[in-house]
Amino acid sequence: MGSGRRPFSANPSDYKLLEEVGYGASATVYRAIYLPSNEILAVKCLDLDRCNTNLDDIRREAQTMSLIDHPNVIRAYCSFVVERCLWVVMPFMAEGSCLHLIKIAYPDGFEEPVIASILKETLKALQYLHRHGHIHRDVKAGNILLDSNGVVKLGDFGVSACMFDKGDRQRSRNTFVGTPCWMAPEVLQPGSGYDFKADIWSFGITALELAHGHAPFSKYPPMKVLLMTIQNAPPGLDYDRDKKFSKSFKEVVAMCLVKDQTKRPTAEKLLKHSFFKNAKAPEFSVKNLLMDLPPLWDRVKALQLKDAAQLALKKMPSSEEEALSQSEYKRGVSAWNFDVEDLKAQASLVQDDDDEVPGLGEEDESVPPFANDKDASGSGSSSEIISTDKIVMEKIDCKATTSGAEVLPVEFSSVKGDMSEIETLDASNKEKFDRDEKNGSSYEPTTSQSNKDVMPGYLKIQTGKSRQSQSGPLGPMAMLSHSFSEKSRTTEKYESETQPSSEKGKREVRKVPSFSGPLMLPNRASANSLSAPIRSSGGFRDSLDEKTKANVVQIKGRFSVTSEKVDLVKEVSLCTVPRRSSQGSPLRKSASVGDWLLDCKPLPINQPAKEVTNASLSASLLMPHLQNLFHQTSLQQDLIMSLLNCLQQAEAVDAVQSGKLPLAPRNVENDANAEAAAASERERLLLLKIMELQSRMICLTDELTAEKLKHMQLRQRLNDACSRNDDDDDDDNDDDDGGRRGENDAR
Numbered sequence: 001m002g003s004g005r006r007p008f009s010a011n012p013s014d015y016k017l018l019e020e021v022g023y024g025a026s027a028t029v030y031r032a033i034y035l036p037s038n039e040i041l042a043v044k045c046l047d048l049d050r051c052n053t054n055l056d057d058i059r060r061e062a063q064t065m066s067l068i069d070h071p072n073v074i075r076a077y078c079s080f081v082v083e084r085c086l087w088v089v090m091p092f093m094a095e096g097s098c099l100h101l102i103k104i105a106y107p108d109g110f111e112e113p114v115i116a117s118i119l120k121e122t123l124k125a126l127q128y129l130h131r132h133g134h135i136h137r138d139v140k141a142g143n144i145l146l147d148s149n150g151v152v153k154l155g156d157f158g159v160s161a162c163m164f165d166k167g168d169r170q171r172s173r174n175t176f177v178g179t180p181c182w183m184a185p186e187v188l189q190p191g192s193g194y195d196f197k198a199d200i201w202s203f204g205i206t207a208l209e210l211a212h213g214h215a216p217f218s219k220y221p222p223m224k225v226l227l228m229t230i231q232n233a234p235p236g237l238d239y240d241r242d243k244k245f246s247k248s249f250k251e252v253v254a255m256c257l258v259k260d261q262t263k264r265p266t267a268e269k270l271l272k273h274s275f276f277k278n279a280k281a282p283e284f285s286v287k288n289l290l291m292d293l294p295p296l297w298d299r300v301k302a303l304q305l306k307d308a309a310q311l312a313l314k315k316m317p318s319s320e321e322e323a324l325s326q327s328e329y330k331r332g333v334s335a336w337n338f339d340v341e342d343l344k345a346q347a348s349l350v351q352d353d354d355d356e357v358p359g360l361g362e363e364d365e366s367v368p369p370f371a372n373d374k375d376a377s378g379s380g381s382s383s384e385i386i387s388t389d390k391i392v393m394e395k396i397d398c399k400a401t402t403s404g405a406e407v408l409p410v411e412f413s414s415v416k417g418d419m420s421e422i423e424t425l426d427a428s429n430k431e432k433f434d435r436d437e438k439n440g441s442s443y444e445p446t447t448s449q450s451n452k453d454v455m456p457g458y459l460k461i462q463t464g465k466s467r468q469s470q471s472g473p474l475g476p477m478a479m480l481s482h483s484f485s486e487k488s489r490t491t492e493k494y495e496s497e498t499q500p501s502s503e504k505g506k507r508e509v510r511k512v513p514s515f516s517g518p519l520m521l522p523n524r525a526s527a528n529s530l531s532a533p534i535r536s537s538g539g540f541r542d543s544l545d546e547k548t549k550a551n552v553v554q555i556k557g558r559f560s561v562t563s564e565k566v567d568l569v570k571e572v573s574l575c576t577v578p579r580r581s582s583q584g585s586p587l588r589k590s591a592s593v594g595d596w597l598l599d600c601k602p603l604p605i606n607q608p609a610k611e612v613t614n615a616s617l618s619a620s621l622l623m624p625h626l627q628n629l630f631h632q633t634s635l636q637q638d639l640i641m642s643l644l645n646c647l648q649q650a651e652a653v654d655a656v657q658s659g660k661l662p663l664a665p666r667n668v669e670n671d672a673n674a675e676a677a678a679a680s681e682r683e684r685l686l687l688l689k690i691m692e693l694q695s696r697m698i699c700l701t702d703e704l705t706a707e708k709l710k711h712m713q714l715r716q717r718l719n720d721a722c723s724r725n726d727d728d729d730d731d732d733n734d735d736d737d738g739g740r741r742g743e744n745d746a747r
């Protein structure tokens with residue numbers, strides 16, 4: 001690659017986008033030609049509409065990314081805004097990500113020498129980033145990129161990292177949807193705070209991903225993964241199939257996957273381990289992997305087709321499964337404030353899904369899934385499998401103690417809004433960055449270090465003055481705005497030259513954010529497919545309408561971040577619970593509302609006053625019924641709450657009786673199986689009952705809303721009619737007055 005710090009233009013027409021070589025949750029990556037020098041590059045097109053509103057963060061991180069100067073970290077040559085997208089120009093990594101490679105040719109993972117080489121390079125990247133006070137936060141095989149010479153670089157740093165956990169979490173309360181496979185327990189735990197050691201955990205998980213071809217727990221639904229990460233013993237290389245791996249590799253993994261973050265080694269320390277000391281240079285080991293493979297874009301296309309085929313084959317869920325999934329989803333929305341105790345209690349309500357989770361983990365996982373970890377926090381006992389593919393976490397107070405502490409002076413209300421100017425980078429800071437790196441030891445990562453501390457005064461943000469889609473060059477970076485039509489022209493031109501129209505259509509379809517959800521795919525090798533966000537097996541996301549999609553302000557790798565305003569419960573009720581007319585709704589009948597609802601047909605505009613009076617009578621009759629409906633709904637809510645409480649208590653008792661408390665020895669588990677099965681069956685029935693009640697409640701709420709609307713319409717019409725009546729009376733009086741006046745005149 002070696003383009004050094006040569007400036008690249010910020011003019012999109014200088015770039016010709018070629019094939020699509022990757023896509024993530026928020027971005028599509030293209031191979032591209034930089035026309036002025038005919039150089040091959042990668043252009044990552046980040047959809048700003050799907051990012052959170054804080055453009056400052058994106059820009060600052062894009063700048064940081066441009067300052068990166070390490071052979072194992074992808075740096076941005078420049079970035080600029082093209083209509084609704086941020087284009088990030090980077091070196092092209094011709095072999096794509098390790099995940100690509102695994103999926104296309106090594107479904108069971110790589111050989112140990114290859115793993116050692118890849119991990120060593122990744123570790124060097126982490127050492128560099130941590131030294132400069134950055135947490136990558138998304139270390140995984142999908143973000144380890146390879147070029148045809150075997151060079152390994154850690155990608156997806158910066159622009160994407162900033163979208164997660166920046167700013168004031170309390171203020172910008174977001175909802176995350178995603179899979180936590182790579183996430184450290186402390187990241188998943190409420191309020192515990194995390195630092196760069198979270199990357200070391202993810203690094204350990206990535207080691208297992210490279211060794212097995214998939215991350216631990218990747219076949220489980222995200223909610224389950226979250227629980228397992230928190231409750232179970234950490235995964236490792238402990239099974240028969242792992243016999244082929246050396247003791248030192250196992251040791252490295254075990255060192256990284258320690259739940260207590262303070263006991264995890266730094267990247268620097270890990271690099272001194274014999275496993276890495278003896279690792280071969282990637283030019284030798286990794287290069288062998290790449291022989292006889294088709295070009296990256298053909299691989300990506302093949303993977304897309306495979307994903308699409310698997311999606312098409314995925315069986316539609318039964319209505320029961322769908323209801324359960326919806327219930328899980330709603331419960332997640334309403335109650336997942338990262339309250340782990342609550343989480344455990346809730347998870348215990350959900351039955352195992354044998355179809356989804358075949359057997360215990362030896363074949364797939366590195367720890368017995370139901371073995372509780374001794375140092376797991378909390379005392380919940382549930383290891384039941386949660387039958388939904390989604391995880392929704394209202395992450396309110398997750399503190400990133402290193403880089404997430406900075407609160408921007410001003411937050412942008414919308415990416416759609418104006419953009420602030422950013423001053424040119426302070427060259428002295430850049431020098432500092434470089435100097436630190438050369439000195440090597442000048443920076444020791446500490447948990448209290450913030451980005452602000454590390455890179456003071458990089459940029460000055462002027463929020464008062466704004467400029468639509470336009471900002472000046474940024475030192476090595478340049479962020480300019482261009483009409484998206486230019487980008488379209490460039491892309492389309494190429495497409496029309498090279499691709500049949502059906503291809504373009506396919507691309508359009510695939511760009512729907514939730515197209516290929518890893519856990520939706522039946523094939524484990526497809527899990528985490530191209531880092532796309534998760535979709536529900538219950539088709540939840542499928543059924544979200546355009547409005548919902550518009551509400552998804554950010555889908556980022558493991559997370560979809562939706563704005564707080566999204567009323568997910570409502571979305572569920574509107575989109576996924578089959579809507580029935582108030583007349584024909586069996587749910588309505590069973591909800592004991594009776595048949596009191598009036599058949600309020602819309603009234604014609606010029607309704608005679610008499611009919612309007614009848615309608616107004618109906619409206620006045622409606623009020624008590626509405627109150628009744630309210631009452632019914634709240635009663636049912638109470639009922640559901642008490643049922644949930646009962647279940648939680650029963651679960652706690654069961655846990656104690658069956659010895660599934662976290663500190664209980666692992667072998668007690670088998671003895672308790674029969675008892676647990678009975679309890680599980682009882683819970684399943686109760687859960688179904690709750691499900692039914694919740695569905696009824698949703699219907700009732702819908703009906704109530706509809707009735708309220710009708711009531712308002714009736715009142716409006718009544719008012720109109722009344723005012724019309726008054727006008728008529730006035731006219732009559734005027735006529736009478738005129739007549740009388742005429743008579744008087746005649747007299």
Ligand SMILES: Nc1ncnc2c1ncn2[C@@H]1O[C@H](COP(=O)(O)OP(=O)(O)OP(=O)(O)O)[C@@H](O)[C@H]1O
Pocket residue numbers: 021022023024025026027028029042044074090091092093094096097100138142143145155156160530531532556557558
């Ligand atoms: N410089 C590059 N050269 C070649 N391929 C790349 C490059 N950068 C990214 N890719 C490919 O594109 C995919 C998506 O890129 P990236 O991970 O940056 O997007 P994202 O939206 O941030 O994804 P994620 O969902 O993982 O966060 C990568 O997994 C990789 O396969």
